[in-house]
Amino acid sequence: MAEAAKKKIQIPHTYTIIFLLMIVVAILTWIVPSGAFETAEVNGREVTVAGTYQEVDKVSVDPETGKEIDLRQGFDALLEAPINGIVAAAEVVAFVFVVGGAFQIITATGAIDAGMRRVVRRFKKKDIIVIPIAMLLFALGGSTFGMAEETLPFFAIFLPIMISMGFDSITAFMIVFIGAKAGYIASTVNPFSVLVSQGILGITGNPQLWLRLIMFVVIVGMSIAWVMLYARKVRKNPEKSLTYKDDLAKRAELEKVADDTPFTARQKWILLVFLAGMVLLVWGLVTQGWYMAEVSAIFMGMGLISGIIAGFSQGKIAQEFVVGLKDFAFSAIVIGLARGVLVIATNGMIIDTILNALANGLAGVAPAVYSSILYIVENLLTILVPSSSGLAALTMPIFGPLTELMGLNPEGAVTAVCLAEPMMTIIAPTSAILVAGLAVCKVSLGQWWKTCWKWWLLMSVVCMVFCAISATIPLP
Numbered sequence: 001m002a003e004a005a006k007k008k009i010q011i012p013h014t015y016t017i018i019f020l021l022m023i024v025v026a027i028l029t030w031i032v033p034s035g036a037f038e039t040a041e042v043n044g045r046e047v048t049v050a051g052t053y054q055e056v057d058k059v060s061v062d063p064e065t066g067k068e069i070d071l072r073q074g075f076d077a078l079l080e081a082p083i084n085g086i087v088a089a090a091e092v093v094a095f096v097f098v099v100g101g102a103f104q105i106i107t108a109t110g111a112i113d114a115g116m117r118r119v120v121r122r123f124k125k126k127d128i129i130v131i132p133i134a135m136l137l138f139a140l141g142g143s144t145f146g147m148a149e150e151t152l153p154f155f156a157i158f159l160p161i162m163i164s165m166g167f168d169s170i171t172a173f174m175i176v177f178i179g180a181k182a183g184y185i186a187s188t189v190n191p192f193s194v195l196v197s198q199g200i201l202g203i204t205g206n207p208q209l210w211l212r213l214i215m216f217v218v219i220v221g222m223s224i225a226w227v228m229l230y231a232r233k234v235r236k237n238p239e240k241s242l243t244y245k246d247d248l249a250k251r252a253e254l255e256k257v258a259d260d261t262p263f264t265a266r267q268k269w270i271l272l273v274f275l276a277g278m279v280l281l282v283w284g285l286v287t288q289g290w291y292m293a294e295v296s297a298i299f300m301g302m303g304l305i306s307g308i309i310a311g312f313s314q315g316k317i318a319q320e321f322v323v324g325l326k327d328f329a330f331s332a333i334v335i336g337l338a339r340g341v342l343v344i345a346t347n348g349m350i351i352d353t354i355l356n357a358l359a360n361g362l363a364g365v366a367p368a369v370y371s372s373i374l375y376i377v378e379n380l381l382t383i384l385v386p387s388s389s390g391l392a393a394l395t396m397p398i399f400g401p402l403t404e405l406m407g408l409n410p411e412g413a414v415t416a417v418c419l420a421e422p423m424m425t426i427i428a429p430t431s432a433i434l435v436a437g438l439a440v441c442k443v444s445l446g447q448w449w450k451t452c453w454k455w456w457l458l459m460s461v462v463c464m465v466f467c468a469i470s471a472t473i474p475l476p
Contacts, residue, residue: 029348085340102303104324142183334390412471
């Protein structure tokens with residue numbers, strides 16, 4: 001009976017949700033009036049011109065060819081939408097595949113894993129200082145290359161270490177999970193968050209990188225402070241931990257991590273290559289206006305050089321690249337399918353109608369209120385589409401132009417999706433890494449919610465403030 005109830009409340013697969021959205025949007029093309037804004041080129045970008053919206057007929061005749069033009073999207077358009085969406089988003093899909101494959105080569109060398117282990121081992125006897133150092137390293141990974149699922153092995157590493165130091169299972173979980181998530185929230189050059197979102201809107205050069213660096217300091221700093229305060233509290237009074245009884249059993253069963261894995265010279269060189277690549281990436285984005293091709297080239301170069309330094313054969317490098325393609329296939333295809341929803345809406349010419357209605361409805365709304373609404377909407381959509389790149393592909397074509405129609409900086413829309421998606425995955429049961437990390441640390445979802453809800457609400461307010469700032473910064 002319980003199993004049957006569980007099946008009833010099961011959330012549909014992301015692909016299913018997107019296909020249902022395709023059906024809904026196709027139906028809307030028969031109901032919602034079609035229309036279009038005029039556009040103008042500003043600084044190399046196509047910008048929607050406010051006040052120029054005009055309705056068009058659903059069915060008309062092309063004066064040049066004499067053929068009938070029907071904007072209503074039928075069953076054939078629905079079935080063609082997935083492939084048309086993937087084709088329309090080909091550049092972004094290819095970008096995700098290349099970056100994912102290249103990063104897998106770096107991961108396979110063990111350099112990142114060994115480097116993290118070395119840091120933990122070195123500061124293990126210095127007690128609570130392990131927390132800010134480890135969280136900062138995870139945050140840098142989340143902010144630069146979108147570290148998320150890659151954190152999974154570290155839950156098992158930190159669990160016995162934290163328990164042996166007198167902390168609890170939740171502390172171990174937070175160091176890894178909140179560390180990486182705080183960095184992901186405050187993404188600076190994360191290719192799966194910031195760069196994908198900006199790419200969809202045609203924004204080059206990461207113009208608000210300076211603001212994102214400030215966000216990184218604030219958000220990561222607040223996250224580290226919260227985890228340290230929590231850790232001190234439960235060590236001083238272990239009974240206050242929600243996992244106190246479970247941790248008593250863990251202390252009896254778990255032994256300290258005995259990690260004798262060497263940190264080789266090859267791995268040190270690979271980390272230097274990775275660091276140099278990140279520096280080059282920031283330089284290119286800020287000063288050279290680099291776009292997806294250049295960014296993917298940097299990651300590809302880092303992957304190949306890392307594989308060579310590690311002594312991988314050409315076959316091994318190719319195999320690991322394929323593993324990376326497989327791991328990122330879900331996100332890449334989500335982007336294409338999400339674009340399919342927009343293909344239907346675009347072909348039905350209802351996007352500008354929706355934008356016009358939203359712009360009129362939100363007319364006179366204060367920028368801070370608008371950006372907060374945008375953040376909350378992205379937050380809620382994450383429950384259905386728990387993927388930063390997938391959510392960006394689904395929402396940026398609408399929210400970017402809408403933000404411009406409101407007279408605000410479209411970077412505000414980028415900031416909203418970059419902050420809202422990872423914030424929701426901190427508590428959403430659809431977040432794969434959340435569920436996996438809790439399982440490794442043997443912490444229930446309910447225990448986690450009871451522990452983090454105050455911090456989550458505070459961070460949500462901070463994120464909405466940054467969204468407002470981003471949206472109100474004047475365009476260059």
